[in-house]
Amino acid sequence: MVAPGLGFSFQNRGSGFVITPGLPNSLAGRKRPLHTIIPAFMEKDDIHIGFGIMGGWNQAQAHAQFVANVVDYGMNVQAALEQSRFTKGTFDGCDVEMEQTIPEAVRTELTKRGHQIHLLEPFSFTVGQGEAVVRDARRKVNFAGADPRSDGAAIPQGPNTK
Numbered sequence: 481m482v483a484p485g486l487g488f489s490f491q492n493r494g495s496g497f498v499i500t501p502g503l504p505n506s507l508a509g510r511k512r513p514l515h516t517i518i519p520a521f522m523e524k525d526d527i528h529i530g531f532g533i534m535g536g537w538n539q540a541q542a543h544a545q546f547v548a549n550v551v552d553y554g555m556n557v558q559a560a561l562e563q564s565r566f567t568k569g570t571f572d573g574c575d576v577e578m579e580q581t582i583p584e585a586v587r588t589e590l591t592k593r594g595h596q597i598h599l600l601e602p603f604s605f606t607v608g609q610g611e612a613v614v615r616d617a618r619r620k621v622n623f624a625g626a627d628p629r630s631d632g633a634a635i636p637q638g639p640n641t642k
Contacts, residue, residue: 504571522547526618529557533627535608538567542608557612558625558634565607579604603629 481490497507505511518532520543529550533542542565549560566578573596578587580599587597600606609630614623624634 522550526616528615528617529612531557531610531612533561533608533610535567535606537569538606538608541565541567542610546610546612556625557614557623561610561612561625561627564602565604567607577606579607605629 498505499507520531522529535542545565546560549555549563564579564581566576568576574594575596577598577600579602581602610627611632612625626632626634
């Protein structure tokens with residue numbers, strides 16, 4: 481919805497603030513609400529990646545896990561999207577939800593450290609669904625990945641022969 485003649489759209493992101501002073505998301509100057517605007521971009525040298533993982537509250541967590549999978553673990557975008565994920569539904573407490581495909585040794589160690597783990601089925605909608613595209617500018621090649629948690633698909637486009 482756009483305000484007639486004014487050029488801005490209405491939104492509800494301000495509802496993410498709380499009016500209680502002193503909390504991380506308290507209403508105050510120079511603060512921004514937690515938001516879930518989906519597009520994300522990353523690049524290094526000639527590699528440019530556009531991606532998005534929907535999922536509301538989980539979105540920023542899923543984005544961080546995707547970036548870590550690509551940057552820290554050297555995965556291609558398809559492997560990064562397929563990797564097991566976890567999510568934390570609140571700021572408080574030690575509760576965490578994670579796909580049961582996260583290794584049992586990891587889950588055991590987290591439990592020893594006080595985390596209360598709730599297991600999710602493999603490829604759970606709870607941890608978001610995403611897509612990613614890559615442009616390798618040096619090689620002039622495009623790649624893509626589609627999350628098996630949703631019905632998206634990475635469909636190759638043949639070379640332009642004209």
